[in-house]
Amino acid sequence: MTKSELIFNRVNKILEWTIIMIFALLVLDVLFQVFSRYVIGESFTWTEEFARFSLIWITILGAAYLNGKKEHLSMDFLYQKFSPYNKRKVAVLIEVLIFLFALIVMVIGGLNLVYTTLHLGQLSGTLRIPLGYIYAIMPFSGVLIMCYSIYHILSIYSNINRK
Template sequence: MSHLLHLICQLLEKLLMFMMAAIVVTVSWQVFSRFALRAPSSITEELARFLLIWIGILGAAYAYKTRAHLGLDLFLEKLNIQAQRKVRLLIEVLVMFFALSIMVFGGISLVSITLELNQISAAMGWQMGWIYSVIPFSGALITLFCINNIKQLLFQSVAKGEL
C-alpha cells in the first residue's frame, strides 16, 4: 500500500505543479490581454478561477499527506507517548469521517445535482459538475491517507505493546 500511496502522492504533486504553472500562464495572459491588447479575455478569468478551486482542494489533500497542514499540537506534546498516539488516532478517525461524509458523499451529491440540472459555466461552457468533481476526489484521497496513517499508528502501538 505504501508504494501505491507514494505513486499517488507523486502524481498529485506533478498535477499540482502543472496546475500552478497553468494558472500563472493564464493570469499572465489575462493581464497582458487586458492592458496591452485592450481586449480582456473572459475565458482566462474563468479558467483561472477553476484552476484555483482545483489547486486549493487538491492542495489540501497533498498537504494532509505530507503533514504540511496547519495543526496545533501544543497540548498534544504535553501528553505522554501512549496518550499522544490515542489522540492522533482519534484525530485521524475524525478527519476520515469528515472526508467521507462531507467531501465524498456530499461532493458526489453536489456533482450529481449540478450534472442533472445541467449547470454550465458562463464563459467556457463547461458543466459545473465536472468542476465540482474535485471535492469527492480529494475527499477520497484524504480518506486513503487517513487509512494509511491509522494503519501506521496501530502497527506502531502494537509493535511497542502500547495499545
C-alpha cells in the same frame, strides 16, 4: 519499503505533479490575461473563469496532498503534553475524525453537488463547462483524504508493533 508505502509515495508524487501542472496553467492564464488587457487592449472573460476554477482545484487537491504528508496546519500545544500512549490514541482519534469529515462532507456532499449540477445541466458562464466536472474535485479529494487517513492509522499501529 512496504507495498503501502510505495503506493503512498507514488500517489503523493502524482498528486504533487498534478498540482504543479494546474499551477503552471494558472500562471500562464493570468499572464495571458494581463498581456491581452494591457498590450492587445482586449480582455478575454474566459481567462478569469479559468483562473478561478484552477484556484479551486489547487486548493482542494492541495488540502488532500498536505493531509497525506501530515503538513496541514495544526495547533499541537496540548497534544505535545500527552504521554506517548495518549498521543497515539489522540492521533488515531484525529484521523478517524478527518476520515468522517472527508466521507460526510467531501465525498457524500460532493457527490450530491456533482449529481445535482450535472442533472440540472448547469454550465459555467464563459467556458460553458458543466459545473459538475469542476465540482468533481471535491469527492475525488475526499476519497484521497480518506485513503490517507487509513494509511496514517495503519502506520500508527504498525509503529506500535515495531516497538
